[in-house]
Amino acid sequence: MAFNYAEYIRPGKLPHIWCPGCAHGTVMKSIIRAIDRVGLEKDRTVIVSGIGCASRMPGYVDFNTLHTTHGRSLPFSTGVKLADPGLNVIAVAGDGDALAIGGNHFIHTCRRNIDITLIVFNNNIYGMTGGQFSPTTPHGKLASTTPYGNPDYAFDVVELAMGAGASYVSRSTAYHAIPLERQIADGINHKGFSVIDALCTCPTTYGRRNKLGSAVDMIGWFKDNTVGIKAAGKLPPEKVEGKILTGVFRKEEKPEYCDEYAKIIEKTGGRS
């Protein structure tokens, strides 16, 4: 049965601004279905973003939505969540937004383990500003500001989140939109900071410049170049080499920030 997206999309806001074949829309749909799957109350859910193509997502969906400044979705989210821990807070960000200008907030939110779910729309490029390299642009790839190939090395979002202490860390792709939905739902249900690395595509500024083919080719690439971590353990090494691992990398019960702060309020005799 068709999923009733209309229940979650603000009337009159479609079609969205994203380019033909931009996978941001696919990721947005996975988020909507995940929210539906978990059954979050719209009035009690806040979706926060920074700046970028990905960060336009909250404008389309019928929740309390907050489109902030470049890189700052997490500290805004932190203010919202700590001010009212009963709210469900979901942050969305592009890879540049989350990891370059927002990189400091990213690692500290991981460390703090506050109950926010972050979905990184990871398209390996700065889409909105026309294709400059981002912290997840692979070494050697072309961008408008790396015309001779990217001399930088990319962050691995999953490793970065794990190293910084996030308690739920997973990765999926726009090709794997259903597993992605499941991970997002899992992340929302997880009490603590959840990072979902959603690999997606920017055919317009990244695909074209790097001759990665059409939007279809780029989505299809995920099918052929990813391996689930569970399967990877059972496969011969040559089948895993060079592939991107997907799946849930960490799901750990760990004291959550607002819960810890509630204890402080209780200890000091405070009441809300």
Added chain:
Amino acid sequence: MAKSVRKDETVVTEYGDRKINVITRYCKGCDICVAFCPVDVLEMKDFKVHVARIEDCTECMLCEVRCPDFAIEVVGSGKKGKAK
């Protein structure tokens, strides 16, 4: 017999209880649904998706799930595909 009718912005293609709706104004013609339909139900026509062989549809929902533009929806009959 499959038939297609346009209702406002939506082209509805029906086959028994199965319906595939295409909201043409939203469709950006990216070809993603067409390329990944496991049974070749869909085609591109004038830069928009066209439901060519609804009778083959297995109602796997993958076109709907992957379409970035909310442009295609599959309303299932519960019966998967035509008898082969």
Added chain:
Amino acid sequence: MSGKDVFYQGNEACAEGALYAGCRFFAGYPITPSTEVAEFLARRLPTVGGAFIQMEDEIAAMAAIIGASLVGKKSLTSTSGPGFSLKMENLGFACLTEVPCVIVNVMRGGPSTGLPTGPSQSDVMQARWGTHGDHPAIALAPDSVQEIFTETVRAFNISERLRTPVILLTDEIIGHMRERITIPPEGELEIWERPRPTVPPDQYKPYDISEGIIPPMADFGSGYRYHVTGLNHDETGFPTNNPSLVQPEEERLMAKVTENLDLIQKYEYFEKPKARIGIVSFGSSARSSRAAIRMAEEEGIKVDFLRLITLWPFPTDAAVQMADKVDMIIVPEMNLGQMIEEVQRSIAGKAETVGVNRVDGDPITPTQILDRIREVA
């Protein structure tokens, strides 16, 4: 009911004033000479069911208080020079999205790391124009520990009522100075709340100005689902680049301030009969000015005194009143001449002006000002 007398540092009075005003959320990042505001609230906020958080930097702190304010909590951050610079982008976000919040800047010497422990008043213009783009600005500059308390309360009140950020500019001297103050009993000082919607959620538009230029603001989570963006937006809150909508909205943001000068502007004018000299000053320099005026009077020189409590919007009328009477206006300030330019602009040549300026980390002394008075007398 009488109040409670305490011996407080300026920064503590600020924190206490915030609590009195109903502040229930603080986010900050340590920086001399403002840190005591944060330390005080780290102890006290949980005891009233509020929340304190030390963020990873000042950008994050500014972001967090805006987030908390959107949920309906009165929110504060405190900082000094370098941190104030970092807050600027999100300060502009609060201006454009009309989210109430209070920012305390305990001024220290700059630019850059400057003089971390030295007093200064060199962020006057940054408080006005620090964030990019045209925007409204409100800045208050108390000159005593008691006044830090009351002006902090007023900062929250104004911010809530006008839905715009308010900056409290203090400096290292009054921030760290200890004085006996009275904390008024609950209810003695008026506390204002932001306008909240009276219409049901389905009729709510976040920037609806049909009832006046301050649109009612719904708390996130209270059933009014709406969109907040730092892009120019229409009354529904969604982005627009329609020139006929953008221009009036930008002008309305300014009008919130210019149409409420009575609410915001506060100053003291001490007049001496037949004075030909006037002083305009604020903050800790006003304390030295007051002493200098007494010393001058002992020498037979009469000096009028305009003490600004509100720096922005600048009390132009008060400056003009002085310029209409005196020949010479002295402007002592711990910077190389910022407020004096605003005085000059306001009085448009009606009187001469001269500064007393100091940026070496020591306060302007009464004798320094007295010397200037003698020079121009």
